[in-house]
Amino acid sequence: MEKKKNFLLGKGEALTRVVTKKNGPSDKNPAYSFSSAKERITNKLRNACTYLDNLESTALPDDKVIASIVIHPRFISKTDFPKELLNEVGFITVGGTSKYVKPEQWGIEKHPDGAVTDTLFVSTTRKALRGLAEKINGWQPDSDAHLQLQAIEDLTIPTGESxxxxxxxxxxxxxxxxxxxxxxxxxxxxxxxxxxxxxxxxxxxxxxxxxxxxxxxxxxxxxxxxxxxxxxxxxxxxxxMPTLRTFKPSAIRTLYSENIALPDELVLDNEVRVAIFDGGIPQGSPLLKWVNCYEGDGVGNATAPLLHHGESVTSAILFGHISSTDNIPMPYSKVDHIRVIDDATGLDGDFEFYDVLDRILNHLDGVEKPYHFVNFSLGPDMSVEDDEINRWTFELDLRFAKKDILAAVAVGNTGELDSELKLNRIQPPADGVNVLSVGACDSLDSAWSRASYSSIGPGRTPGIAKPDGVSFGGTTQQPFGVVSSYANGISGVEGTSFSTPFALRTCIGARALIGEDISPLGIRALLIHHSDSGDHKSQEVGWGRFISDPEVLLACEDDEVTILYEGLLPLSKYLRAPIPLPESVLTGNVQVKATLAIAPEVDPAFAHAYTRAGLEVVFRPDTTKVAEDKSEDYSNTDTFFSTGKIYNKSELQLRQDGHKWEPCLKASKTKRGSSLVKPCFDLYYHNRDEGRADKEARPMPYALLVTLKAPRVKNLYSLVLQAYAEILLPLEPRTQVRIPITTA
Structure with missing residues (x-):
């Protein structure tokens, strides 16, 4: 008799409760004395006016200017935002970015040489700047507005060169x-x-x-x-003007030039809606049985290479990597293929950068029934910029800031370009915070590496952990197998264009297998949660290689248990998420692994404050241990998530609170089983609007995965399920699907 499989436990949110969050004192020693701050800012205002006086008068529309205010790195928290100062002087914030600075003074003894800080762009007039330089001389340290001068590191007018x-x-x-x-x-x-x-x-x-x-x-x-x-x-x-990416050669070689037997079955779940934006499907393609074809607004002529690319991407969504014609799996769902690229794509000096995005947005905004999953194996041919957010990125982030849609984006194939010039860095819109950014690895076997062509991270902060992960994308030696009309069989291809739909297929499969008991946001978190980076650098593979079999993704071993929590994070309070344990004390070491993901709203004008929501997580391994001066709700804490676990500080200078604004956190920690007593995570989401505290924020959708693995407790899964049988629900596949084991 076949052993019964264990699966992910859902409904963890039924265990949660709201706890009031207590904030600690926020008084800080200023970086500059008040008199020094007045003198510094007055001089900077006069220098700014001198620069403006040397510009052509037509460069100042109605005397209006945009000034740049650099905040001291110690005063970049949302509570330190100089709202009162800006209001008093009449500055209107219109944007912002991040900048690495070496302050003249720190106001504390121990400090780094420099740090990443916030730069605000403010709208004012040349006349107002002149008047302010004189007005500040009469200020006294008698209001918050005046005292906030001490938190300003610099004030300039950005030059044309900058x-x-x-x-x-x-x-x-x-x-x-x-x-x-x-x-x-x-x-x-x-x-x-x-x-x-x-x-x-x-x-x-x-x-x-x-x-x-x-x-x-x-x-x-x-x-x-x-x-x-x-x-x-x-x-x-x-x-x-950026152009669109050109694709790697359409086919490395023909793998099987014979009439192939595609599955007779239609799809596992007709309710799952999937969209592919790409180059189209050739007439007479054997894939058309599962594909609804659409033409983007104003799209031009198709070309054979683009049609082959579109067909190959679609094949990867439907069947994954085809390593043999003997056992091609049935698709999980039908797909809509929207042709948005044409014979103008990739030409120097064209408007495809604008036109293709317009076609994508018009289709997404006009569709009657929203999609659950969307694939982008295309995008601008440029590396991500740290101080600016590409329109492709933020337009898609704005539309995917919700829990019920998952978009997968190829990171690009520039991994072999010049690293000193950062030409090998990921390409938009893979730097989006509300998308799954997928790179490529070179094998499905246990020994694997990043495919040399796969673009590398990091992303921009927030959203620094990019790519999110990698999936098999084929190599010259081990091509990715796809259905090809041109080969009249199976072609071998390579590229992140194919690793991306391969990863998305796993997500579609998970939804088709267990239905609405897990959201697309939950599936994205689950895919990242179970990814394995091995010994590879995070900037090359992100969180690691993704699991390609959806049943494996959903499964648990006997000595481990994974719990899914989904719901809304409340405003200004902790959401306490207890970690379910058996009634008996656990023996030996226990690995605690957790992944938390949100889909935040974004503000593209403020690159430094791009995400309007961030995460703070407190781990309490033993809620019975409480300090004498604390209430019982505030037991002792232990470190868990941190900036260093996202990216090593030696690899990238991060702002001090940067990890709080990341849309996805993942970490693990090993504890003695006896030290875990009613453990929990306290989840809190920060909110901000244009760099200020956002008073109109709404509860934030979240997905949390927690895995406990106890090698010395061989029946951990059954013990936890038994203890919480009335609350937690095993998310078992509705249908057992024939999924062949593929090898590269």
């Missing part, structure tokens, strides 16, 4: 993208057009795009100075 992204700056020609700050109203935009006219630069007005208050203006010119374009005070960034 706004140019990339190596080009002067005497360059072609098509470029100019990004205008939030608050660029029609009057400012018309002033910018007049400014460009004086520079003999043509704005492409019909292609101007507006989103989340930011304006994107394509411009064209010959022998122009991008630095001079950047002197217009409302310009935030100038860059050469």
């Amino acid at each position: 706004k140019v992204k990339g190596p080009e700056s002067n005497n360059t020609s072609g098509l470029f993208e100019v990004v205008l700050h939030s608050g660029a109203n029609p009057s400012v935009l018309n002033s910018f057009y007049n400014f460009l006219d004086h520079l003999n630069v043509e704005p492409i007005k019909q292609k101007v795009r507006f989103s989340s208050g930011i304006t994107f203006v394509p411009v064209r010119g010959t022998n122009i100075s991008l630095e001079q374009v950047g002197t217009f005070t409302y310009v935030r960034a100038v860059r050469r």
Whole structure:
């Protein structure tokens, strides 16, 4: 008789309760004395006015300017936001970014040489800046607004040179993208057009795009100075117009050129909705049985390479990696394939960067029934920028900030490019905080590495842990097998274009197997939770290699148990999530592993505060141990999640509270079984709006996975299930599906 399998335990949220959060004292010794702060800021204001006086008058629309305020690294918490100061001087925050600084003073004895801090972009006028330089001289330390001067490290007007992204700056020609700050109203935009006219630069007005208050203006010119374009005070960034990625060779070789027998079955679950945005499906493709084909708005002609790419991506979603024609598995669901790329894709100087995104957004926004899963094996051909958020990234993040959709994005195939210039870094929109960013590994076997072509991390902070993980994507020696109309059989391909749908197929399978008992957000957290990085560097493989078999993803060994909690994180309070244990004391060592994920709203104008929600987790291994001066709800704590467990500090300078704003946390810790007494995690979500505390925040959807593994307790799973039989629910597959074991 076959042994009964153990599966993930759901309904962990039924164990949770709300606990009031107590905040500690927040008084800080200022970095600068009040008199010193007044003198410093007054001098900086005068220097800013001198710079503005040297600009062309047309660079200041109605005398308006955008100033840059650098916050001292010790005062970047949301409670330290200088709201009172900004209100008193009439500054309006329109954006922000992160910056590495070495402060003149720290106000404390022990400190690093430098740190990452916040830079605020504020709207004001040249006249107001002149008046403020005189006004500050009369200030006294008698209000919060005045005292907040002590938290300001720098105040400048960004130069045109500082706004140019990339190596080009002067005497360059072609098509470029100019990004205008939030608050660029029609009057400012018309002033910018007049400014460009004086520079003999043509704005492409019909292609101007507006989103989340930011304006994107394509411009064209010959022998122009991008630095001079950047002197217009409302310009935030100038860059050469990105193109879309070109794909790796469509096929490495034909693996099987014979009539293949695809499954007779239709799909496991007709209710699961899946979308693929790609290059289309060839007419007569054997995949059309499972595919609904759509054309994106205004899409041009298809090409054979793009159709082959689209067919290959679709095959990977439907069947995974085909290593043999003898046992091709049935698809978990049907898919919608939306053709959004055409014969203009990848051409220098085209508008496909805009047009393809428009097609994607129009389809997503216009579909009657929302999708559960979406695949993107395409994107801009550029590395992620730390100080700016690509429009592809934030437009998708805005739409995927919910628990009931999971989007998988290929990180790109630039892993072999120059690392010194960071050309091998992940490409947008894989830096999104609400997407699953997938790289490629070179094998399905126990010995594996990152595929050399797979782009590497880190991502931007927040969202630094990128890629989220890797999946098999094929290599020249071991290609990824896909159905191919052109080969009239199975072709071998390689690339993150195929590792991404392969990983997403596992997620679709998990949903098809257990239905609505787990959300797409929960599935994303589960995939990351069970990923294994081995000895590989986090910037190469993220959290690790993903499991490719959905039944294995959902399963538990006898000596381990995994519990899923899903629900809403309350405002300004802890959500206490008890970790279920057997009634008897556990013997030996116990590994506690936890993964927590949210899908936060985002604010693209504020790169440093991009996520409007962040996480704080407190681990209490023994809730019976309480310090004398604490109430019983506040037992002793132990470290668990930390910045160092996301990325080593030696690898990247992080802002001090950076880990609190990450949308996904994962860590593990080994404890003696006897030290775990009614253990729990306290979950708290921070909220902010444009860098300030957000008073209108709503409860945040979350997914938490906790695994206990106790090698000396051989029946841990059954003991926990027995103790919580009335609360926890095994998420058993509704249908046992034939899933062949694939080997590379």
